[in-house]
């Protein structure tokens with residue numbers, strides 16, 4: 001199946017279970033794999049016949065900025081649900097959400113969800 005990748009998208013969100021984390025937004029990184037039929041876009045060379053990755057990146061940035069979840073699991077899962085709802089052309093979405101600045105002795109922590117369109 002055809003895929004569009006958005007890799008290393010930096011977003012800001014109020015996220016975390018501790019009081020000190022609720023004072024400022026933190027930097028998160030989003031990696032997204034969008035699975036859809038891209039053959040029409042390939043044939044017509046028309047952005048209207050595909051999933052516009054610039055538009056999707058912007059939606060994710062805005063979604064994160066408005067969110068107030070505690071767990072990265074909750075934010076990641078809601079992001080995936082929102083994408084599937086907003087873009088019927090999507091067959092499935094795999095999204096990895098990283099919180100890279102939180103553990104002193106680890107390069108990164110992340111969660112990953114894969115969900116399919118239900119209709």
Ligand SMILES: Nc1nc2c(c(=O)[nH]1)N=C([C@H](O)[C@@H](O)CO)CN2
Pocket residue numbers: 015016017018021070071072073099102
């Ligand atoms: N599985 C998770 N574990 C933890 C999370 C989380 O979002 N998912 N969050 C925290 C704190 O907010 C952390 O970022 C600071 O220690 C702890 N564990």
